[in-house]
Amino acid sequence: MKSYNEIIEANSNKILKKNNNLKKKKIKFLLNFNTFQLEAYVEYYLKKKLIQAVLPKSEFDQIFQELSVIKKKDNIDILVIGNEFNLIYDINNFSIKNFAKQIFTQIELLKKLKNKFPKIEVIIFNIPEVYYQNFPNQKKQENKNIINKLNNELKVSCEASNIYLLDYNYLITSVGQKNFYSFKNYYSSKSLLSDEGCNIIASEISKIVRSVTFPRKKCLVLDLDNTLWGGILGEEGPEGIKISNSFIGEKYLQFQKYIKSLSDNGVILGILSKNNFSDVKKCFSQNDNLFLKLSDFSSIRINWEPKFKNINEIASELNIHKNSIVFFDDSKFERDQMKKFNPEINVIDVPFSVENYIDSIEETAFFYSNKKFITEDYKKKYQYDLVNKAKSYKLKFKDTDTMDYLKSLKMKITLSKINEKNFSRCVQMLNKTNQFNFTTTRYTESTFANYLKKNKIISLVLKLEDKFGNHGITGLITANIQKDKCIIDNFLLSCRILGRNVEKIIIEELIRKLKNLKVKNLIGVYKKNKKNIQCANFYKNNGFSAISKNEFLLNLQSYHLVNKKIILVKYE
């Protein structure tokens, strides 16, 4: 925990200030208590996450007034709204319901604001427990129930309007009301929170800000010895390692449970360890105390090769970009090597003591997201397992037998338009897909909805099944019809299903639809960047001819459809 003075000192550090690599985010605070103290903490925590907070001045306790005067030229990226009723001056008007009514009105205003300025992300606090030191004559149990109910309603309302709900209530409980509030600060400056309170709120806010600033990380690669368990397997044997409900082992057990929870929330796991693979296999099968099973990991490299080399194999096996991998290893030597030879990998500075492992991941890795979770996220691990199965299956075929391989996969494609059900997943793919994404245009939910509404769009959303299972929604194409020509604005496939000719099928289906609509020309756009080089020749190889640096033209009138019937296509 940092004291206020340490925060001020760190924030005025000139060396840090000059760091130009920081991403700037303009964050406006609208709270009903004074914001300067919390702002300083947020600035500090964001800088640690490579974000420079720009904090415009705001009056406290002017939430409604300030909301109504926000303009486009204010260029606000993030708006933080916080209502706190445990303020002494409200003691005579105590009514949780009236207080909640205010918040719901604010949410209505915020919805309108988001429609007007889709780029603004909004974070709002939920309702805290009553601090009975200030309100001694209240009925405790009754209030508790009311607050729970209201907070649930808030959750629903925020999810529907794409607003981040900060679990303020829980954060206070986690440090205790007495530690969280400082009424001394309130008397002298109307700033209400203690240093501890500021630390916990600012850290949480900074995580949300980071999750909207940088793309989410996909994979966590872990070491084994002294990371997932205590001690060294090679020396102490499967029963000798420390992992159990007793003393030192308990910490590791807790860490394993946390890792499992990450995996349940869509983070892919990998093992990267210098060990004998047979020993590790034996250990996982013999030691019942291990909470994680070997099957929880989607990619495993256990050998004596340098880790910075092995991790390349993990990246290519999972078919993900290296900068979406987070590396966690207790050995400083390994971490330094990784940083030196593989600078794209995110290396966590693992703390010395095990009990801080979880915090270090929460603080520095980018897994965090408290926005609504899409079904596809939960199925991540299942889907990567499918990919691995297909990969080992492919080894049975010779390189020349590609067609046989593809046929035997028994692929089934289901196509549909963009609808309410798949909308969120579409936006997610637009923002996450890098490798097979021709334009890499990023959208928020509201900008995408706007795009669909304002143009004459033809869209195909792709679901893929094969003999191994269901890959879910993994592809999207949206094209913009302008009289007799049509421009492909977005075309992407998840990297998990590349190399199966699916891309050809989806473009064929688009062409079929456009032909029916009597569109004459189809224009494909390719905007080159570091990651999507594999798209470069796609249009050329499929009958398009280049008309400019970024644009490729296909004359639909002279084009004849060829469907090789490897894949079964149906419409939903």
Next chain:
Amino acid sequence: MSKLESDLRNVFKNIFKLNLRKINKKTNYKNTKNWDSLNHVKLIMAIESKFKISIDPDQSINFISFDQILKYLRKNVKH
């Protein structure tokens, strides 16, 4: 210069964005541009956490110069 004094100068530097050389015993709220009510509150909070003391709000109203604060700290901070 005592450690107490140099620590306090650092707090002044960070809160009022002053050059260290320009902070001396004569620094007060009149000749310091950034010394407004909000920064005054920040100053008190920073001093409290730096020197691990609790300053009574009634007392902090009298903190109008570097010299006065230094005298108060000499009396109240355990060395």
